[in-house]
Amino acid sequence: MTMYAALGALEQGLVYGIMVVGVYLTFRILDFPDLTVDGSLPLGAAISAVAITGGVAPYGALLLAAAGGFLAGVVTAVLNTKFKILHLLASILTMIALYSINIRIMSGPNIALIGSATVFDPLIGVGVPGHLAGLVVYALFAVAVVGALIWFLKTAFGQTLLATGDNPQMITSLGVNTHLVIIVGVGLSNALVALSGALVAQNQGAADVGMGIGTIIAGLASVIIGETIFGASTVVRAVIAALLGSVLYRFAIALALSIDFRGFSFSPSDLNLITALLVIGALVAPQLREKVRRR
Amino acid sequence: MKRLALVAGIWFLLIGTGVAGPYLISVNQFVEHPALDAVLRGLQDDLQEHDVAADFKVHNAQANMGTAVQIGQQMIGERADLLVAIATPSAQATVQALRKAPKDLQRPLLFTAVTDPVAAGLVAAFDRPGDQVTGVSDLLPLAEHLQMILTYRPQLKRLGVLYNAGEANSKATLVALQRLAEQNGVTIVEATAAKTADVHAAVKSLVGRCDAVFIPTDNTIVSALESVLKVGGENRLPIFAADVDSVARGAVAAMGFDYYQHGRQTGAMARKILAGTKPSALPVEYQQELQLHINLKAAEAMGAPPPQQLIDRAAKLYR
Numbered sequence: 192m193t194m195y196a197a198l199g200a201l202e203q204g205l206v207y208g209i210m211v212v213g214v215y216l217t218f219r220i221l222d223f224p225d226l227t228v229d230g231s232l233p234l235g236a237a238i239s240a241v242a243i244t245g246g247v248a249p250y251g252a253l254l255l256a257a258a259g260g261f262l263a264g265v266v267t268a269v270l271n272t273k274f275k276i277l278h279l280l281a282s283i284l285t286m287i288a289l290y291s292i293n294i295r296i297m298s299g300p301n302i303a304l305i306g307s308a309t310v311f312d313p314l315i316g317v318g319v320p321g322h323l324a325g326l327v328v329y330a331l332f333a334v335a336v337v338g339a340l341i342w343f344l345k346t347a348f349g350q351t352l353l354a355t356g357d358n359p360q361m362i363t364s365l366g367v368n369t370h371l372v373i374i375v376g377v378g379l380s381n382a383l384v385a386l387s388g389a390l391v392a393q394n395q396g397a398a399d400v401g402m403g404i405g406t407i408i409a410g411l412a413s414v415i416i417g418e419t420i421f422g423a424s425t426v427v428r429a430v431i432a433a434l435l436g437s438v439l440y441r442f443a444i445a446l447a448l449s450i451d452f453r454g455f456s457f458s459p460s461d462l463n464l465i466t467a468l469l470v471i472g473a474l475v476a477p478q479l480r481e482k483v484r485r486r
Numbered sequence: 487m488k489r490l491a492l493v494a495g496i497w498f499l500l501i502g503t504g505v506a507g508p509y510l511i512s513v514n515q516f517v518e519h520p521a522l523d524a525v526l527r528g529l530q531d532d533l534q535e536h537d538v539a540a541d542f543k544v545h546n547a548q549a550n551m552g553t554a555v556q557i558g559q560q561m562i563g564e565r566a567d568l569l570v571a572i573a574t575p576s577a578q579a580t581v582q583a584l585r586k587a588p589k590d591l592q593r594p595l596l597f598t599a600v601t602d603p604v605a606a607g608l609v610a611a612f613d614r615p616g617d618q619v620t621g622v623s624d625l626l627p628l629a630e631h632l633q634m635i636l637t638y639r640p641q642l643k644r645l646g647v648l649y650n651a652g653e654a655n656s657k658a659t660l661v662a663l664q665r666l667a668e669q670n671g672v673t674i675v676e677a678t679a680a681k682t683a684d685v686h687a688a689v690k691s692l693v694g695r696c697d698a699v700f701i702p703t704d705n706t707i708v709s710a711l712e713s714v715l716k717v718g719g720e721n722r723l724p725i726f727a728a729d730v731d732s733v734a735r736g737a738v739a740a741m742g743f744d745y746y747q748h749g750r751q752t753g754a755m756a757r758k759i760l761a762g763t764k765p766s767a768l769p770v771e772y773q774q775e776l777q778l779h780i781n782l783k784a785a786e787a788m789g790a791p792p793p794q795q796l797i798d799r800a801a802k803l804y805r
């Protein structure tokens with residue numbers, strides 16, 4: 192792997208890490224498998240692209256994107272809690288609806304942002320090279336998001352959120368409105384995913400309606416890899432592990448792209464297989480370790 | 487005259503140095519499907535036939551934008567002599583990686599199979615590409631396409647168009663086609679499919695609502711072409727395509743977008759860049775050659791035998 196590709200993997204790992212932390216929030220904390228993310232990631236990209244080309248400042252565009260993502264999550268959660276649609280199905284419905292909505296928002300499938308104002312401009316303006324500006328901005332955002340989420344989960348509402356995922360019956364018997372908790376939780380998760388999408392679009396130079404495909408796979412893979420390697424004994428540890436899992440996941444892809452061993456190299460079409468093997472490996476490794484320890 | 491001889495001499499010298507290679511060419515291809523694969527093959531064949539020794543590092547994003555971006559960054563690090571990006575999303579990702587790359591890693595970039603490089607933000611204008619970026623556009627010669635279909639089916643009133651509304655290329659094609667059709671008194675009937683699994687239902691929705699179906703160079707539809715052809719055969723609804731690979735697979739006819747030729751044209755530009763020409767000196771090119779391909783067997787199955795005048799013009803007939 193070249194140095195440049197490694198920096199790229201780190202950059203991608205951090206920016207998608209914001210999405211992964213969102214997936215962790217629903218998948219692990221709320222026990223809510225949420226496929227909305229395949230639609231809310233491009234939703235964030237679409238909103239920020241339209242906002243920027245419409246003259247909104249890049250950081251303002253991020254806020255709008257996050258708000259849009261929050262709404263998308265709320266729709267999924269309301270379908271689930273108020274209308275009793277199975278969470279998986281509710282999220283799939285929102286996801287496919289978002290495909291059409293994203294095309295509406297962009298008045299087409301793709302908006303180019305190459306040459307537009309971006310959140311990286313202030314850094315580039317003070318002389319940071321372009322390929323490092325993305326890394327710095329993404330790192331700042333990733334750290335800020337992880338920090339904010341850890342703080343949030345320690346508030347009273349955050350504690351209720353944790354308890355809702357653990358034992359909804361108990362929490363309901365305490366007189367807490369679990370519906371509201373789930374709605375806010377799934378909304379927040381998708382706000383993070385959309386924020387990630389908006390940041391990705393500004394860096395890759397385009398928002399594309401197809402860019403969300405595989406988001407949930409990358410998200411789950413990263414959460415699981417992170418848990419396996421860095422552990423998840425406490426919530427703080429688990430959130431940080433999710434972010435680091437995202438970085439490792441992108442490194443694994445970069446490695447697969449660059450392996451060239453005596454003429455053997457992975458065919459491009461092997462990438463999906465490698466992803467699957469990686470996740471299976473991360474899921475199986477702890478069980479194997481447990482078995483060896485028992486002997 | 488002397489100057490001409492001098493230029494010719496330099497030209498031969500440049501071609502002569504072509505064998506000095508091997509050059510390293512890094513490729514960012516968006517997805518594997520016959521048309522895009524043909525572009526790559528055309529590029530490789532062109533260089534080989536002109537004795538340009540080149541090693542290729544081919545990356546494929548598996549239709550994943552995130553992977554395309556990572557590939558762009560990977561390619562910058564590979565320090566290739568030339569970067570090639572096949573299809574719009576890959577081109578955008580690679581251009582962006584290139585713009586951010588440090589000076590010593592800057593390399594010329596050639597995009598190909600991109601319909602509208604200006605709207606995609608790759609170049610400022612067709613005749614004024616950037617310092618490092620130029621390429622070949624596959625903007626369809628739609629007037630010729632429509633003319634061929636109307637020669638084939640003079641009674642045609644409603645033309646079905648099957649495409650993925652999520653593909654920028656196809657959306658642009660549709661808008662242009664609608665304008666042209668209107669001038670010719672033809673109504674466009676749209677059907678869209680968001681993914682390959684939806685294609686079958688989409689083409690079925692066109693049965694009875696149109697007299698023929700036209701498929702633009704749409705990645706989703708072309709990937710699932712067989713299901714379209716099946717419906718066309720069952721309902722005697724002729725299926726026309728924009729690319730000739732689809733005719734080989736069983737579409738009735740296409741007015742010559744040959745992605746293999748597109749690749750060869752990209753190869754000709756690649757040779758110029760490898761020989762030292764700056765991309766900024768090479769305007770964005772369009773596909774030059776158009777050929778009529780007809781599949782007689784498919785035409786028979788879909789109840790649309792071609793008129794003799796088109797058979798006479800055809801560059802290739804499948805029997």
